[in-house]
Amino acid sequence: MALGATYNASEIEDKWYAYWMEHNYFHSEVDEREPYTIVIPPPNVTGVLHMGHMLNNTIQDVLIRRARLQGYNACWVPGTDHASIATEAKVVAKLKEQGINKADLTREEFLKHAWEWTEEYGGVILDQLKKLGASCDWERTKFTLDPEMSQQVIKSFVDLYNKGLIYRGYRMVNWDPVAKTTLSDEEVNHVEKQGNLYFIKYKIEGSKETLTIATTRPETIFGDTAICINPNDERFTHLKGKKAIVPICNRVIPIIEDEYVDVEFGTGCLKVTPAHDENDKMLGDKHKLEVIDIFNDDASLNSFGLHYEGKDRFVVRKEVTKELDEKGALIKTEQHINKVGTSERTKAVIEPRLSDQWFLKMEELVKPAIKAVLEDDDVVLHPKKFENTYRHWMTNIRDWNISRQLWWGQQIPAFFYGDGKEDFVVAESIDEALVLAKSKTNNNSLTTESLRQDADALDTWFSSWLWPMSVFDGLNNPDNKEFNYYYPTNDLVTGPDILFFWVARMIIAGYEYTDKAPFKNVYLTGLVRDKQRRKMSKSLGNSPDALKLINDYSADGVRVGLLLSAPAGNDLMFDEGLCNQGKGFSKKIQSAFSLTQMWNVDKTIPQPESSRIGIEWYKSKLQKALVEMDDHYSKYRISDALMTTYKLIQDEFCGWLLEIIKPAYQAPIDSKTYNEVMALFEDNLRIVHPFMPFLTEELWHNIEDRSPQEALCINTWPKVEPIDENLLKNFEFAAEVISGVRTIRKEKNIAFKDAIVLSVINGEKVDSVFDAIISKLVNISELNYISEALDSALTFRVKSNEYFIPMEGAIDVEAEIEKLKEELKYTEGFLRSVQGKLKNEKFVNGAPEQVVASERKKEADALAKIETLKTSLVSLS
RNA sequence: GGGCGCAUAGCUCAGUUGGUUCAGAGCACUUGGUUUACACCCAAGGGGUCGGGGGUUCGAAUCCCUCUGCGCCCA
Numbered sequence: 001m002a003l004g005a006t007y008n009a010s011e012i013e014d015k016w017y018a019y020w021m022e023h024n025y026f027h028s029e030v031d032e033r034e035p036y037t038i039v040i041p042p043p044n045v046t047g048v049l050h051m052g053h054m055l056n057n058t059i060q061d062v063l064i065r066r067a068r069l070q071g072y073n074a075c076w077v078p079g080t081d082h083a084s085i086a087t088e089a090k091v092v093a094k095l096k097e098q099g100i101n102k103a104d105l106t107r108e109e110f111l112k113h114a115w116e117w118t119e120e121y122g123g124v125i126l127d128q129l130k131k132l133g134a135s136c137d138w139e140r141t142k143f144t145l146d147p148e149m150s151q152q153v154i155k156s157f158v159d160l161y162n163k164g165l166i167y168r169g170y171r172m173v174n175w176d177p178v179a180k181t182t183l184s185d186e187e188v189n190h191v192e193k194q195g196n197l198y199f200i201k202y203k204i205e206g207s208k209e210t211l212t213i214a215t216t217r218p219e220t221i222f223g224d225t226a227i228c229i230n231p232n233d234e235r236f237t238h239l240k241g242k243k244a245i246v247p248i249c250n251r252v253i254p255i256i257e258d259e260y261v262d263v264e265f266g267t268g269c270l271k272v273t274p275a276h277d278e279n280d281k282m283l284g285d286k287h288k289l290e291v292i293d294i295f296n297d298d299a300s301l302n303s304f305g306l307h308y309e310g311k312d313r314f315v316v317r318k319e320v321t322k323e324l325d326e327k328g329a330l331i332k333t334e335q336h337i338n339k340v341g342t343s344e345r346t347k348a349v350i351e352p353r354l355s356d357q358w359f360l361k362m363e364e365l366v367k368p369a370i371k372a373v374l375e376d377d378d379v380v381l382h383p384k385k386f387e388n389t390y391r392h393w394m395t396n397i398r399d400w401n402i403s404r405q406l407w408w409g410q411q412i413p414a415f416f417y418g419d420g421k422e423d424f425v426v427a428e429s430i431d432e433a434l435v436l437a438k439s440k441t442n443n444n445s446l447t448t449e450s451l452r453q454d455a456d457a458l459d460t461w462f463s464s465w466l467w468p469m470s471v472f473d474g475l476n477n478p479d480n481k482e483f484n485y486y487y488p489t490n491d492l493v494t495g496p497d498i499l500f501f502w503v504a505r506m507i508i509a510g511y512e513y514t515d516k517a518p519f520k521n522v523y524l525t526g527l528v529r530d531k532q533r534r535k536m537s538k539s540l541g542n543s544p545d546a547l548k549l550i551n552d553y554s555a556d557g558v559r560v561g562l563l564l565s566a567p568a569g570n571d572l573m574f575d576e577g578l579c580n581q582g583k584g585f586s587k588k589i590q591s592a593f594s595l596t597q598m599w600n601v602d603k604t605i606p607q608p609e610s611s612r613i614g615i616e617w618y619k620s621k622l623q624k625a626l627v628e629m630d631d632h633y634s635k636y637r638i639s640d641a642l643m644t645t646y647k648l649i650q651d652e653f654c655g656w657l658l659e660i661i662k663p664a665y666q667a668p669i670d671s672k673t674y675n676e677v678m679a680l681f682e683d684n685l686r687i688v689h690p691f692m693p694f695l696t697e698e699l700w701h702n703i704e705d706r707s708p709q710e711a712l713c714i715n716t717w718p719k720v721e722p723i724d725e726n727l728l729k730n731f732e733f734a735a736e737v738i739s740g741v742r743t744i745r746k747e748k749n750i751a752f753k754d755a756i757v758l759s760v761i762n763g764e765k766v767d768s769v770f771d772a773i774i775s776k777l778v779n780i781s782e783l784n785y786i787s788e789a790l791d792s793a794l795t796f797r798v799k800s801n802e803y804f805i806p807m808e809g810a811i812d813v814e815a816e817i818e819k820l821k822e823e824l825k826y827t828e829g830f831l832r833s834v835q836g837k838l839k840n841e842k843f844v845n846g847a848p849e850q851v852v853a854s855e856r857k858k859e860a861d862a863l864a865k866i867e868t869l870k871t872s873l874v875s876l877s
Numbered sequence: 878g879g880g881c882g883c884a885u886a887g888c889u890c891a892g893u894u895g896g897u898u899c900a901g902a903g904c905a906c907u908u909g910g911u912u913u914a915c916a917c918c919c920a921a922g923g924g925g926u927c928g929g930g931g932g933u934u935c936g937a938a939u940c941c942c943u944c945u946g947c948g949c950c951c952a
Contacts, residue, residue, distance in 0.1 A: 190952080339952085388881050389950060396880095396951075496949085564903075565889055571948090573889060581904075584917040595914035640891075643903070658914080665913040739921085746909065746921060837896095842935035847896060854897035 007590055009554030013694045017130055020697075023708045025068075026135045028075035030485045036072035037489040038064055039468045039519075040136065041502070045080035045143060046087055046121040049128035049546040051528040051536050051562075051574060052495060058559045059525060059638055060493045061134050065690040066633065067490075068135070069717040075486055076135060077471045078126060079142035082118075084409040084460045085179055085187075085345045091117050091408070107407050107455070114408050131547060133555050133693045135713070142471045144463040145410075152475035153410045153463045154428055156513075161414075161426040165361045166402070168414075168421070172278045173401055175353035177299035178346040181405040182357055184459060188350050190339040197266065197336035198321060201329045202227060205243040205252055211236070212331055214266025216338055217276075218324065219316040221246055222304045223294040224253055226272040228283060231257040233268050247329040248320070249306060256287045278352055291354065299351050313351070356421070358403040358412060358456070368511035369504065370394045379507055379517040382636040386499060386524055393500050400505075402459045409457030416452045417441060424454070465505035468492075468518035475513060492519040495527060523636045526571040536574070549579060556692035557583035563642045563691065585646060586695050589688070592654050593699050595662070596677060602668035610772035611673040614660035615680070617731050620724045621652045622683060627723075629687070645687055653684060656735075660773050678703060683718040727769075733798060734770035740796040741778040744805055748794065755781035756805050759790055763800040763868060789875040797823070800864035802872060817876050824869045831862040 020026060028035075038060050043053055060076060068074040091114045092102050102110060126141065142149060160166045173182040198218045201210045213227065227244045229236040243252050260283060261270050274284025275293040284291060294304040301308045301316055308316045324330040341350035372378040374391055381387050403412060415433035416424045418441075425440055427433035430448050437446050469475055472483040488510070494503060503522055510518035528536050528543075536543040549558050553576075560582030565572055625648040632641035661677055663669045682703065689696040689712055700712035741758065750756065758780045771783050786804070793804035795816065837843050837855055844852055 385882065392880060392951070500950090575889085575904095577904075578889095580917070584915095587917055588915065591915035591918085593914085598914070637891090640902095643891095646903085654915085655919085659919095662914090742920060743922095749909095752910090837935080840935050843896095844935090846935060851896045857897075 007698075009556070009586075009694070010551065012698050013131070013133070013555050016694050016697045017133065019708075019711070020135065020713055021138075023711065025711065025713050026076070027137050027139050028073055028486075030481055031073055033071065033073040035075060035486050035490075036064070036067035036070075037075045037077070037486045038491055038493070039077045039471055039489055040079060041492075041494045041498070042079045042081040042142075042144065042464060042467065043125050044083040044086055045118055045123070045125075046083070046090060047080075047125050049125055049132075050543055051546065052525075053125070053129070054132060054546055054549075054558065055528055055562050055572065056493045056495065056525050057129055057132060057134050058562055059523065060491075061132070061559075061693075062563070062638060062690040063491055063493070063633075065135055065693060065713070066717070068713070069686060069689065069715060071716065074135075075137055075140075077140045077142065078129070078134070078136035078138060079140075079144070079467075079471065080122065080125065081144040081460055081464050082409060084404055084406050084457060085176075085181065085183075087114065087118070088406050088408040089179055089346065110407050128547065131550055131555060133559065135693070140471065144460065144467075148473060148476060149463065149470050150410050151428075152466055152470040152473070153458065154413050155475055156466060156509075157410075157413055157458065157462070158426055158428050160360060165365065166426075167359055167361065168356060168424075169359050169399075170354060170356050171359070171401075172281050172352050172354055173357050174341060174343075175297075175299075175351045175355075176343040176346055176348050177295075177297065177351055178348035179343065179406075180297050182353075182355070182401055182403065183343055183345075183350065184401050184461075187344045188341045189344055191342050192337055193340045195336050195338055195340075197334045198324075199267065199331040199333070200247065200271075200324060201331055202244040202247060202271075204239065205245055207242070209238075211239060211244060211255075211269050212267045213269045213271045215271055216336060217273075217317070218320050219301070219305075219308075219313055220273045220276050220294065221271065221320070222249055222301070222306065222308075223273040223275050223292045224251070224271050225274060225284065225290040225292055226253050226287065227255045228258050228261050228270045228272050229255060230259055230261040230263050230268065232259065233261070233263050235268060247324055247327060249304075254289075256283070256289075258283055258286070275354055276352055281352075281354070293354065295351060295353070357401050358414075358454075359399040360402050360462075362397045362399055362508075365508050365512060366394050366397050366504075368515075369507040372507060372511065372517050379519065380521050382521060382523045386496060389496075389499065390504060394504060400459075402462045403454075403456040404459055405455075406457045407455075409460060410463065412454040412456050412458060414454040416454065417443075417446060417450055461501055461505060464502055465509045466513075468506060468510065469513060478514075487514070487518070488516050489519045491521045491523060493523045493525065496524040497527065499524065521636070528572050528574050530574060544574075544576065549576070553579035553583045554586060554694070556586050556695045560585055560642065560646075560691055563639050564646075565639060585650065586692060588650060588654060589684075589692075589695060589699070592649075592658060593681070593702065595658060596674070596681065597702075599663060599674065600668040601671050601674045603671045605668065605670045607670045607672040608772065610776050611661040611670070613727075613769050614657055614773060615673065615676045616724065617727050618652060618657045618680060619721065620728050622648065622680065622687075622718070623721055623723045624728065625652075626687070626718060626720065642691055645691065649684055649688065653680070659777060685712060686715060686718050689713070730767050730770055733764075733766055734774055736798045737774055737801075737803065738778050740798060740803060741774075741780070741805070744794050744796060745778070748807070752779055755779045757782045757784070759784040759786045759793070759804040759806070761786055761789065761802045761804075761868075763802070763864060764798075766801060789872055791875070795872065797865065797868060799861060800868045802868050813876055817873065820869055820873050820876070824866065824873070827862055827865050827869065831859065831866065834858045834862060 040060065041056065064074050064076045091110070094117065095102060095113060122143070129136065157166065174184070174188045176183050195216050197214050197216055199212050199214050200218060200221070201212050203210055211227065224246050229239060239255050240257065242255050244255055245252055256272070260279070261268065272280045272283050272289060274281045274289050274291045276295070283289070292304055294301055295313065296302050299313045300310055301313070303309050305311070305316065308319065311319070321330060321333070342348065343350060370391070373381065374387060381390065413428060414424045414426050415430060415437065417437045425433050425436035427436055430451060430453070433451055434446060434448055437451060438444055466475060468489050469483070469487060472487055473480055474483040474487060477483070492503065506518050510516055530536055553561065558579050561579030562572070562574075564578050564581060625644050628644045629641045632638070632644060657677070657680070661669070661673050682700070685696040685700050693713065697712045700706065744750070745752065756779065760783070762785055774780060775783055789802065790804040790806060793806045796803050834855055838859060
């Protein structure tokens with residue numbers, strides 16, 4: 001069955017994906033086999049497939065498909081997360097378009113809209129993964145807001161609270177004024193921005209004197225509650241104990257002393273605004289300063305901003321500067337570059353803000369997770385270089401702010417019964433909360449109506465950090481059969497950008513709840529960048545449409561294209577040309593297949609010697625490639641494993657083996673060769689299948705009719721057999737001979753169809769097993785073994801073997817001599833360097849025996865070659 | 878400002894404990910080839926002071942120091 005030009009990738013992909021699904025190959029159930037488990041990094045439920053997803057899901061699919069072929073009970077659990085900030089922001093924006101304001105909705109009403117949105121757009125990304133060929137166990141698909149998933153999150157919150165690890169604190173947090181929520185430190189990006197340093201004059205109370213401070217944020221003067229100087233700074237000794245007057249609002253504030261102030265920076269005088277800067281907060285606490293919060297939750301000014309009330313902070317910055325200037329309080333403005341915290345999601349400039357939030361104590365929790373990765377290797381990061389980054393973050397960890405001022409997510413299970421800060425209980429349900437509240441207050445008249453649940457939701461990562469456990473119901477039901485079998489999982493494949501957000505936290509949670517790491521290996525992929533090294537992003541518009549790529553180059557082609565240049569941990573410079581190379585590889589395999597299907601098989605003819613030896617050689621070559629691939633896979637060098645496969649098929653199988661066994665034009669092929677080659681073709685398909693699942697399944701079924709139990713997807717990895725190293729070595733030699741003949745044919749313009757005679761002085765005593773192959777591949781009519789050099793012949797040498805192609809009259813003796821002299825000169829130079837080493841006693845005594853032996857062999861080879869060259873020269877002149 | 882990492886062919890990258898196979902691969906490039914699977918092909922070929930400088934060693938892309946240029950993380 002030939003397919004060639006008729007191969008329609010998209011049709012074939014749909015056909016086989018449906019077939020795989022129909023026969024439930026991707027579904028895993030607990031059995032006696034050893035499990036191999038991967039949990040997907042859950043993408044945002046309303047997201048669409050982008051290059052990063054394609055890359056890491058292709059890698060996961062390669063790993064899981066290979067494991068399946070190797071006989072493991074392979075289980076890849078898919079799912080999505082609710083991405084609270086991103087999704088809530090999208091829903092708010094959509095409602096706004098419809099003229100609905102979130103503030104006018106109740107929590108329940110809003111959540112109804114959010115669920116509608118999720119149901120409408122949710123899961124699109126999972127369907128896109130199917131297009132890519134992802135062999136997930138779809139029956140196990142999970143969503144972080146599924147009832148049983150949420151239940152585990154709540155359970156974990158209550159548990160950690162009861163262990164004293166969760167507390168409520170009034171802290172400076174990162175406030176996103178656009179999303180109107182706090183962010184964790186990890187969700188804040190520090191970006192360099194061009195700003196100004198404003199020099200502002202403050203009057204000293206009861207004096208004509210003034211002092212000057214430098215600030216990047218003049219609008220915060222309304223929140224100033226002190227001026228700070230360094231006690232060692234002699235310039236300001238006269239200010240000690242005095243008070244300053246804040247311009248515009250004319251408030252009187254103390255001048256305090258603290259060594260925290262950098263004498264070098266600005267003017268050496270610092271204005272202190274404890275409500276709006278973390279360092280100022282620290283100074284404020286230390287010196288017991290008043291705290292004045294001047295902002296509303298959208299970062300406009302409140303009544304402390306006086307006549308600026310209601311205006312945005314950046315507008316106020318401009319207007320205040322102008323007013324200060326008019327009042328003569330602005331001394332000067334300098335350009336100043338500083339790093340500004342911005343929201344990862346909304347890009348808004350973060351406002352440090354004091355508020356009540358929920359925190360998770362990290363200090364004790366991280367300990368086992370540090371040990372597991374850095375000491376015990378219970379979790380191995382690939383590549384290893386990320387261990388340093390991990391160490392740095394884990395050893396400098398701060399408490400995790402897990403509350404978000406959002407509705408989309410698990411509502412914090414804290415129930416308030418009074419107005420006091422401590423008037424709450426934490427419980428999995430309101431009924432349990434009521435029991436607790438009654439006993440805490442000794443007030444039996446409390447009812448569920450008197451309880452008010454904290455309005456905030458939990459950080460999404462507080463759901464996903466449980467993911468490898470919760471997808472198997474491991475927190476609800478820790479002793480269940482599946483959890484015991486599939487957990488801990490094997491490999492986790494994700495991007496380095498979420499090493500802290502997610503990976504580290506999963507390890508922490510794993511140890512807290514199971515005393516085990518949730519996975520053994522973490523493979524951190526690179527980020528996908530464009531050719532100009534820019535990160536691919538929607539805003540830059542430099543990310544190709546994933547589905548269009550699949551359409552243009554086939555899913556197999558895109559998979560190969562992505563993997564070809566994706567070494568672990570290195571960023572990937574994406575180039576569509578690579579997909580084209582992938583597509584080309586796919587065509588090459590198809591074309592090789594059609595060749596085999598064009599032959600007529602004749603059972604009566606014997607197997608040619610060239611075919612027999614060629615097949616033996618390829619068997620060893622394939623085995624060698626398998627060993628190499630195992631090594632690459634074990635080190636998560638997926639692109640190297642692919643390259644090994646690529647070269648095996650492209651160069652060794654198509655380039656050499658098929659040429660060796662190919663019958664003459666329109667001649668039949670013997671059945672032994674045909675059957676053996678097809679068996680090897682099947683082995684090739686097995687090896688290629690993890691990379692190109694669709695094409696290989698298609699060809700697999702084209703080779704013969706197979707039952708559903710015989711599908712390639714659930715077949716077996718090739719068996720390990722011994723490698724005949726000697727055969728491989730002899731082939732290398734033969735390949736050099738072939739290359740030598742080809743070079744001469746090219747130089748002398750001898751057409752391939754003109755058969756030539758080749759004679760050899762076999763000084764190397766090379767085995768003649770490959771003679772038949774040499775004769776066939778370079779069209780040699782006779783291959784003679786001789787002992788004396790031939791006159792009027794073109795020559796070339798392989799090691800000390802000399803080859804002759806008789807050529808009447810066409811020999812340029814001078815040129816031949818020149819060629820020989822060149823080779824001689826090079827070889828003599830080489831010999832000198834080798835002998836130099838061998839004469840050096842320190843080398844002979846100091847170097848390992850093996851190394852010295854190899855140098856001696858080099859010496860002997862060089863001497864033999866020189867001998868050959870000299871003899872040839874003598875015979876020519 | 879603190880920490881980590883990188884620099885090898887035009888591009889993207891391998892190069893394990895310093896030593897056979899060490900200067901490699903793929904792509905790109907140059908030349909030649911198409912009646913006989915594939916031009917998304919085949920064959921042959923060019924191309925590198927291994928970022929600069931110093932050191933250790935019989936021997937350094939590999940180890941040490943230093944300089945330069947990039948990247949990432951954290952503050």
